[in-house]
């Protein structure tokens with residue numbers, strides 16, 4: 001066995017992605033400028049504590065990096081306070097639960113079939129905190145929280161926290177309405193922006209902090225341009241509890257190499273975020289429209305299908321989400337099966353839907369014309385209308401022109417081992 005075998009596996013993975021269409025809604029690519037930071041010495045160090053108040057020596061340059069990260073994040077989200085140390089979205093949520101609740105508190109969250117993330121539920125971070133979860137009444141027609149019914153439940157149950165933001169998120173959610181109500185019952189509102197963080201930074205989605213959220217968490221690698229980590233932004237009054245919940249609550253090492261990468265990603269967002277976020281939403285809408293025209297049952301037709309990077313499709317008539325996702329993988333279109341609000345949680349292994357995200361192909365420069373081609377290939381693949389080999393070639397031909405990362409200070413190849421200098 002040689003260490004080169006590992007490089008060989010990575011190389012094969014890269015070659016696979018070179019000929020594939022990546023449509024997983026929680027993933028994205030990082031630019032070469034960001035990736036260089038990963039292999040720096042920062043990845044070998046610790047910097048517990050805050051800027052200027054570290055527990056170890058040797059942190060002066062790390063302080064400079066973290067200070068930049070804080071300043072840029074505040075600016076991007078117009079936040080009173082931010083913490084850039086969480087190493088993932090779940091960790092950020094865990095810290096927010098620590099900061100905003102006590103064990104035994106009731107919280108309201110979206111159920112997983114209605115789009116909620118597992119970390120908002122009893123079997124993950126919220127459960128670990130000992131919270132009692134109540135699910136929002138959900139309005140299937142509008143693919144959103146039913147505000148009136150929620151308020152009726154909350155008047156009686158008096159939850160301490162409302163969690164908004166989700167994994168299946170097509171439309172802005174009622175942050176303003178529920179944060180106003182939360183204030184009346186001395187509850188807080190937290191918005192998990194993991195999926196839409198890049199759209200928020202690009203001014204193309206709701207602005208949770210402005211609309212009244214007390215705390216906003218979010219991973220930095222879905223619609224945002226960053227490495228896999230997360231941020232928390234909050235009102236000043238929560239700054240100390242949030243910081244303490246992050247360190248020493250849920251973080252010791254905060255992965256300083258990717259923190260530096262995050263700084264560059266935030267700079268890219270500041271420079272290119274508006275144009276990118278605009279194109280992401282246009283692409284998602286076009287893909288949804290074309291899929292609908294072809295005969296797919298795309299969710300949210302009367303609402304214009306989507307206002308985010310996501311498209312949700314009910315594929316029950318084609319055998320369900322599991323079968324369809326596998327069929328598409330055969331032609332190198334990569335996406336995931338997904339529960340839809342009308343599914344039972346017990347059908348997790350074979351839900352009726354698929355979820356599509358166009359943020360990564362947008363970062364590769366694709367526009368509305370390419371969305372139409374993708375929809376057509378999907379239609380042929382799902383209907384078994386064309387030979388698989390032929391469709392795989394169509395996918396590879398389309399992808400050939402789109403393997404360079406855009407919306408970046410230096411354009412770079414998406415699937416090459418980066419040359420560092």
Ligand SMILES: Cc1ncc(COP(=O)(O)O)c(C=O)c1O
Nearest residue numbers: 026088089090117166167194219
């Ligand atoms: C809404 C939401 N929150 C949190 C997470 C978890 O983020 P991470 O994978 O960075 O821990 C996800 C993951 O997809 C998510 O969809």
